[in-house]
Amino acid sequence: MSKETMTTSNPGTETEDDDSLASPTPGSEAVEESSPSRSSGSERTVIESRNLDVYYGTEQALQSVDIQIPERQVTAMIGPSGCGKSTFLRCINRMNDLIDAARVEGDLLFQNKNVYDDDVDPVALRRRIGMVFQQPNPFPKSIYDNVAYGLRLQNKTENLDEKVEEALKGAALWDEVSHQLDESGLELSGGQQQRLCIARAIAVDPEVILMDEPASALDPVATSQIEDLIDELAQDYTVVIVTHNMQQAARISDKTAVFLTGGELVEFDDTQKIFENPEHQRVEDYITGKFG
Amino acid sequence: MPRKDYQTQLTDLRENVLYMSEVVMERLRMGLDALEQKDDELAWEVIEGDEEVNQLYLDLEGECIDLLALQQPVASDLRMIAASFKIITDLERIGDLATNLGEYSLDADQDVFPEVDIQELGSLTLDMIEDAMVAYDEESADGCYEIADRDDDLDALCERASEIVVRDLIETELENNTEQEVETLLQDVSRLLLTVRDLERIGDHAVNIAARTLYMVENDDELIY
Numbered sequence: 001m002s003k004e005t006m007t008t009s010n011p012g013t014e015t016e017d018d019d020s021l022a023s024p025t026p027g028s029e030a031v032e033e034s035s036p037s038r039s040s041g042s043e044r045t046v047i048e049s050r051n052l053d054v055y056y057g058t059e060q061a062l063q064s065v066d067i068q069i070p071e072r073q074v075t076a077m078i079g080p081s082g083c084g085k086s087t088f089l090r091c092i093n094r095m096n097d098l099i100d101a102a103r104v105e106g107d108l109l110f111q112n113k114n115v116y117d118d119d120v121d122p123v124a125l126r127r128r129i130g131m132v133f134q135q136p137n138p139f140p141k142s143i144y145d146n147v148a149y150g151l152r153l154q155n156k157t158e159n160l161d162e163k164v165e166e167a168l169k170g171a172a173l174w175d176e177v178s179h180q181l182d183e184s185g186l187e188l189s190g191g192q193q194q195r196l197c198i199a200r201a202i203a204v205d206p207e208v209i210l211m212d213e214p215a216s217a218l219d220p221v222a223t224s225q226i227e228d229l230i231d232e233l234a235q236d237y238t239v240v241i242v243t244h245n246m247q248q249a250a251r252i253s254d255k256t257a258v259f260l261t262g263g264e265l266v267e268f269d270d271t272q273k274i275f276e277n278p279e280h281q282r283v284e285d286y287i288t289g290k291f292g
Numbered sequence: 293m294p295r296k297d298y299q300t301q302l303t304d305l306r307e308n309v310l311y312m313s314e315v316v317m318e319r320l321r322m323g324l325d326a327l328e329q330k331d332d333e334l335a336w337e338v339i340e341g342d343e344e345v346n347q348l349y350l351d352l353e354g355e356c357i358d359l360l361a362l363q364q365p366v367a368s369d370l371r372m373i374a375a376s377f378k379i380i381t382d383l384e385r386i387g388d389l390a391t392n393l394g395e396y397s398l399d400a401d402q403d404v405f406p407e408v409d410i411q412e413l414g415s416l417t418l419d420m421i422e423d424a425m426v427a428y429d430e431e432s433a434d435g436c437y438e439i440a441d442r443d444d445d446l447d448a449l450c451e452r453a454s455e456i457v458v459r460d461l462i463e464t465e466l467e468n469n470t471e472q473e474v475e476t477l478l479q480d481v482s483r484l485l486l487t488v489r490d491l492e493r494i495g496d497h498a499v500n501i502a503a504r505t506l507y508m509v510e511n512d513d514e515l516i517y
C-alpha cells in the first residue's frame with residue numbers, strides 16, 4: 001500500500017471537480033473546491049449500504065448489510081474481532097480494492113451514488129472520504145509538508161500557509177506545533193502524530209472521515225484529546241469510527257452499529273439506545289461481556 | 293478485574309440488596325411490635341439497630357460505585373446497578389421510619405383511638421415492601437404495577453385514619469381533664485398522626501422500589517413519579 005493511499009488526499013487527481021466521483025477527464029480545468037452549506041444536527045443520510053456482501057476469496061466477511069449513516073454525526077462500528085466492521089469501513093472509500101481477493105456485491109451509496117459504479121474514480125472518492133488509521137502514519141516530511149501534501153497534489157496552493165494553519169487548528173494541533181512547522185512530523189508524540197494525520201485528512205476538506213481504531217495505540221491523555229477532536233470534527237464532517245473500545249463508542253458517537261460474528265450487522269441505533277436497552281439479546285450479551 | 297468476577301459482583305449486589313431489605317423489614321416488624329406491645333426494650337433494639345441499616349446502605353453504595361467505576365456496565369447490567377443504587381436509598385429511609393416507630397413507642401403512655409388499626413396499616417406496608425422486593429428478585433414487571441395499585445388503597449386508609457383521629461379530637465370534651473391530661477392527649481394524637489404519615493411514606497418507598505425495578509426489568513420509567 002502506498003503512502004498516498006493511506007491518506008485522504010491522493011496524487012494524480014487534481015483536475016477533477018471536487019463534488020464529482022467520475023474518473024478524471026484529460027485536459028479538464030482545475031476547479032476550486034466549493035463547500036456545500038452544512039447545518040448541524042442534520043439527519044440526512046450521506047452513506048447508505050443496501051444488501052452489501054463482501055467476500056475475501058470464498059469467505060464471506062459481510063452479510064447483507066443495510067445501513068444509513070447520517071451526515072455530520074459520529075457513527076461508531078463495534079463488534080468482536082473478525083466481525084467485519086473494518087471491512088465495512090474500507091468499503092466506504094473502496095480501500096478493499098487494494099485487496100485482490102476482496103469481492104463486493106450489493107450497493108454502497110455515497111451521496112446517492114454507488115461508489116462501485118464503473119465510472120467512479122476511487123482516488124476521487126478517497127479525496128472526499130478521508131481515512132485515519134490505527135497507527136499514526138505521518139510522511140517522513142516536515143509538519144508543514146505533511147499537511148500541505150494533499151493540497152499541493154490538487155494544485156490548491158493558493159493561500160497555502162493559511163490552509164495549513166486552518167487544518168492544524170481544526171485538528172487541535174496548531175498551538176503545539178506552530179513554532180516548529182519545519183520539523184519532521186515523525187518527531188511528534190504518538191497522539192500528536194495522529195492529530196497531524198487528521199490535519200492532513202481535513203486539509204483537503206473531505207465530507208467524510210473514516211477512522212479505524214484511531215486511539216487504540218495512544219495513551220489515555222492522547223486518547224482523550226482525539227475523542228474531543230472527533231466531537232468537534234462532527235460539526236463539519238461525517239465521522240465513521242471503528243473501535244474495540246465500547247466505552248469510547250458510548251462516549252463519542254451519536255449512532256452505533258453492532259456487527260457480530262459472520263459479518264452480520266445485528267443492530268444499528270442511537271448510541272444511547274444501544275448501550276441502555278438494545279433490542280437484540282445477542283447485542284446485549286456482547287456489550288455486557290457475556291459473549292465474544 | 294476479570295469479567296467473570298464482574299458477573300459474580302452483579303449477583304452479589306442483587307443478593308446483598310435483598311439481604312438489606314430483609315433487615316429493614318425485620319426492623320419495621322419490630323417497630324410495629326414495639327408500638328403494639330409498648331415494649332421499650334424492643335423499641336431500643338430498633339433505634340440502635342438503625343446503625344446497621346446505615347452501614348449496609350454505605351457498603352452497598354460502595355459496591356455500586358465500584359461497579360460503575362471499574363466495570364463500565366451497560367444495558368441490563370447498568371439498569372440493575374442504577375436501580376439498586378436507588379432502591380437501597382429507599383430501604384435506608386424505610387429503616388429510618390421504622391426507627392421513628394420505635395421512638396413513638398417509647399413516648400406513648402396510653403392507648404388512644406383504638407379504632408385506628410396501626411397494625412393493619414403496618415401489615416399492608418410490610419406486604420408492599422416484601423412484594424416489591426420479590427418483583428426485584430424475580431424481575432417481574434407485573435408485580436411492580438401491582439404494588440403501585442395497592443399504594444392507592446394504603447393512601448386512602450391512611451387518610452381515613454387521620455380523619456378519624458382529627459374528628460375525634462375535635463369532638464372530645466376536654467373540660468373535665470387536667471392540663472396535664474390534655475397535654476398528654478395532644479402528644480399521643482400527634483404521635484398517632486405521625487405514625488400514620490410514616491406508614492404512608494413507607495408505602496411510597498415501596499412504590500419507589502417497584503418503579504426502579506420496572507425500569508430495571510423493562511427500561512420503563514412509567515412508575516417513576
